[in-house]
Amino acid sequence: xxxxxxxxxxxxxxxxxxxxxxxxxxxxxxxxxxxxxxxxxxxxxxxxxxxxxxxxxxxxxxxxxxxxxxxxxxxxxxxxxxxxxxxxxxxxxxxxxxxxxxxxxxxxxxxxxxxxxxxxxxxxxxxxxxxxxxxxxxxxxxxxxxxxxxxxxxxxxxxxxxxxxxxxxxxxxxxxxxxxxxxxxxxxxxxxxxxxxxxxxxxxxxxxxxxxxxxxxxxxxxxxxxxxxxxxxxxxxxxxxxxxxxxxxxxxxxxxxxxxxxxxxxxxxxxxxxxxxxxxxxxxxxxxxxxxxxxxxxxxxxxxxxxxxxxxxxxxxxxxxxxxxx
Amino acid sequence: xxxxxxxxxxxxxxxxxxxxxxxxxxxxxxxxxxxxxxxxxxxxxxxxxxxxxxxxxxxxxxxxxxxxxxxxxxxxxxxxxxxxxxxxxxxxxxxxxxxxxxxxxxxxxxxxxxxxxxxxxxxxxxxxxxxxxxxxxxxxxxxxxxxxxxxxxxxxxxxxxxxxxxxxxxxxxxxxxxxxxxxxxxxxxxxxxxxxxxxxxxxxxxxxxxxxxxxxxxxxxxxxxxxxxxxxxxxxxxxxxxxxxxxxxxxxxxxxxx
Numbered sequence: 001x002x003x004x005x006x007x008x009x010x011x012x013x014x015x016x017x018x019x020x021x022x023x024x025x026x027x028x029x030x031x032x033x034x035x036x037x038x039x040x041x042x043x044x045x046x047x048x049x050x051x052x053x054x055x056x057x058x059x060x061x062x063x064x065x066x067x068x069x070x071x072x073x074x075x076x077x078x079x080x081x082x083x084x085x086x087x088x089x090x091x092x093x094x095x096x097x098x099x100x101x102x103x104x105x106x107x108x109x110x111x112x113x114x115x116x117x118x119x120x121x122x123x124x125x126x127x128x129x130x131x132x133x134x135x136x137x138x139x140x141x142x143x144x145x146x147x148x149x150x151x152x153x154x155x156x157x158x159x160x161x162x163x164x165x166x167x168x169x170x171x172x173x174x175x176x177x178x179x180x181x182x183x184x185x186x187x188x189x190x191x192x193x194x195x196x197x198x199x200x201x202x203x204x205x206x207x208x209x210x211x212x213x214x215x216x217x218x219x220x221x222x223x224x225x226x227x228x229x230x231x232x233x234x235x236x237x238x239x240x241x242x243x244x245x246x247x248x249x250x251x252x253x254x255x256x257x258x259x260x261x262x263x264x265x266x267x268x269x270x271x272x273x274x275x276x277x278x279x280x281x282x283x284x285x286x287x288x289x290x291x292x293x294x295x296x297x298x299x300x301x302x303x304x305x306x307x308x309x310x311x312x313x314x315x316x317x318x319x320x321x322x323x324x325x326x
Numbered sequence: 327x328x329x330x331x332x333x334x335x336x337x338x339x340x341x342x343x344x345x346x347x348x349x350x351x352x353x354x355x356x357x358x359x360x361x362x363x364x365x366x367x368x369x370x371x372x373x374x375x376x377x378x379x380x381x382x383x384x385x386x387x388x389x390x391x392x393x394x395x396x397x398x399x400x401x402x403x404x405x406x407x408x409x410x411x412x413x414x415x416x417x418x419x420x421x422x423x424x425x426x427x428x429x430x431x432x433x434x435x436x437x438x439x440x441x442x443x444x445x446x447x448x449x450x451x452x453x454x455x456x457x458x459x460x461x462x463x464x465x466x467x468x469x470x471x472x473x474x475x476x477x478x479x480x481x482x483x484x485x486x487x488x489x490x491x492x493x494x495x496x497x498x499x500x501x502x503x504x505x506x507x508x509x510x511x512x513x514x515x516x517x518x519x520x521x522x523x524x525x526x527x528x529x530x531x532x533x534x535x536x537x538x539x540x541x542x543x544x545x546x547x548x549x550x551x552x553x554x555x556x557x558x559x560x561x562x563x564x565x566x567x568x569x570x571x572x573x574x575x576x577x578x579x580x581x582x583x584x
Contacts, residue, residue, distance in 0.1 A: 013408065015392075016407075079548070126563075180451045181451055182455060183454045183455060183456070184448075184450065184451045184452070184454065184455055185442055185446060185447055185448060185450060185453065185455045185458060186448035186450075186451060187455065188435070188439055188442065188455040189439070189442070189446065191428075191431065191439075191447060192431070192439045194426055195428035195429065195430055195431055196426055196427065196428050197442075198422070199426045199427060199428065199497065200411065200439075201390075201410045201411050201414070202388065202419070202420055202426070202498075202502075203411075203414055203439070203440040203443040203497065203501050204411050204412075204415040204443035204444070204501055205416035205443055205446065206409065206411040206412075209410070210448065213448065268475055292347075300327055326434055
C-alpha cells in the first residue's frame with residue numbers, strides 16, 4: 001500500500017525546515033515564516049473544501065478573529081502568556097465557526113458559499129467599523145506573547161528564532177492532525193459526505209454533525225494561523241478578514257491541488273512566492289504596481305494547464321485515496 | 327381504505343408498519359392515508375403509475391421526508407419523528423431509483439464505509455479506518471455475496487450499471503438492516519442482470535422485510551408475496567398477486583383494461 005510511507009516526504013520537509021535558519025537571511029527567514037503561516041491557513045481550508053466538499057468563501061473571518069483576539073487580549077501591559085493567549089485566540093475562532101457552521105451548513109452549494117461570505121463580511125465590518133477593531137488602520141501588538149515557567153522564559157515570540165520554530169511546530173501539528181483525520185473513521189466519513197451525502201444519511205450517519213465538527217476544526221486551525229500572523233506582524237488590520245483573503249486561500253488550495261494536504265502546502269508556497277515576486281519593484285519595476293493583474297494571469301494559466309493543481313504534476317495519483325485501480 | 331390482506335406464510339408481527347400516512351406538498355396530496363405492513367420473510371411490492379406517490383411513500387418510510395400526518399412503527403416502536411440516519415441505524419435500509427454510491431471511492435471502501443455506520447467513533451482520530459475490523463469483515467462478506475470479489479480496489483464509478491446497482495444493494499446490506507426499501511432496483515438492467523437481482527431479492531426475503539417499488543410487472547408478479555396498488559396517492563388494492571391480477575379496479579386503473 002502506497003499510503004503507508006506517506007509520512008516520509010512531510011517528515012523530511014519538516015526536518016529541512018528545522019535546519020534552514022542556519023543559512024537564511026533575516027528577510028528570507030521572515031518570508032519562510034509567512035509562507036508556513038499561510039500553509040496552516042490553506043490546510044485548514046483543505047479540511048473543508050478537499051476533504052468534506054464544503055466550498056467556503058468566508059474562511060478569512062476565522063483567521064482575522066484569531067489575529068484580533070491575539071492582539072486585543074494581550075492588552076497594553078507586558079507580554080501575555082502563550083498558555084492562555086493561544087487557546088483564547090483559537091477558541092474564539094472556533095466559537096465563531098460553530099455559530100457560522102450551525103446556520104450555514106443548513107444550505108448547500110452556491111448558497112453555502114454565499115452564506116459563509118456573508119458571515120465573514122459581517123465579522124469584517126465589526127472590526128472595520130467599531131471600536132473593537134480600531135478602524136481601518138487596525139491595532140498594534142505592544143508585546144509579543146511569551147511562555148514563562150518556573151522562573152525562566154522558555155519561549156519568547158519576540159525572538160526571531162523562537163517565532164520560527166513555534167510556527168514550524170504549529171505547521172507540523174496542523175499537518176499531522178489533518179493526516180490523522182484523513183485516515184481515521186471521521187475522515188473517511190467526511191470523504192463519504194464529499195462523495196455522496198444522501199448515501200451517508202441512508203447508511204446511518206448524521207452528516208450535519210460531521211460537517212459541523214469539520215467546520216469548527218477548520219475554523220480553529222485558521223484561528224491558529226491568525227494568531228501566528230498577528231504575532232509575526234505585530235499588528236492586525238481588518239483586511240485580514242476581507243473576502244480577498246478568503247479568495248486568496250481558496251486560490252492557494254486550487255493552485256496546489258484540491259484533495260491533497262501536500263497540495264495545500266505547495267499552493268501556499270507558490271501563491272505567496274508569486275505574490276512576492278509580482279509585488280517586487282526591484283525585480284519588475286513599474287509593473288509591480290499592477291501585481292494583481294500579473295498574478296491573476298498567472299493563476300489563470302495554472303488552472304488552464306494544471307487542472308489538478310501542482311500536485312497533479314507528481315502524476316502518481318496515489319494521493320487520491322481509493323481511486324487506485326490496482 | 328382497503329383492508330390489509332392476510333399475511334403470507336410467515337405470519338409474524340410486522341417489522342415496519344405505516345398507519346394512515348399522508349404527505350401534502352402545498353395543495354397537492356402526494357400520498358393519502360396509506361397503511362401497509364412489512365414482515366420478515368415477505369416481499370411486499372408497491373406498484374402504480376408515475377406520480378402515484380410510490381417514491382414519496384418510500385421517502386417517508388426511510389425518513390427523508392416527514393409525513394404530514396400518520397404514524398410509522400419499527401418493531402412496535404414509534405419512529406415517526408426519527409431522522410433518516412437514526413432510522414437507518416435502527417435497521418431501515420434503502421436503495422434509490424438513481425444509483426447512489428460513492429463513485430470515486432473503491433468498491434471495497436463503498437461497502438466498508440456503510441458498515442462503519444454501526445460503529446462510527448469519529449473522535450478516535452488515532453485509529454485507522456481501514457483497520458476497523460468490524461467494518462472490514464462485514465465488507466469482505468458483502469463483496470463475496472455481491473459477486474464483486476474480483477474488483478475490490480476499482481473506483482466504484484467505473485463499474486457497469488448493473489454492477490453499481492448490485493453494489494448499492496451490498497452497501498445497504500452492510501448496514502445490517504432488518505427492513506429493506508428498494509426503489510426500482512431493476513431500472514436500466516439487462517435481462518441477465520435482472521435475473522441475478524431477482525434471485526438476490528428472493529434470498530434476502532428470508533431474513534429481511536422487503537418493500538419493492540418496481541415498474542417491471544412480470545418481475546413483480548413473479549417474486550412478490552403481496553402487492554399494493556397505488557393510484558393518485560391512494561391505495562386501491564392490496565393483496566396477493568393472484569387476487570391483484572384479477573382485481574377489477576386494478577385492471578381498470580392500472581393494467582389498462584376497461
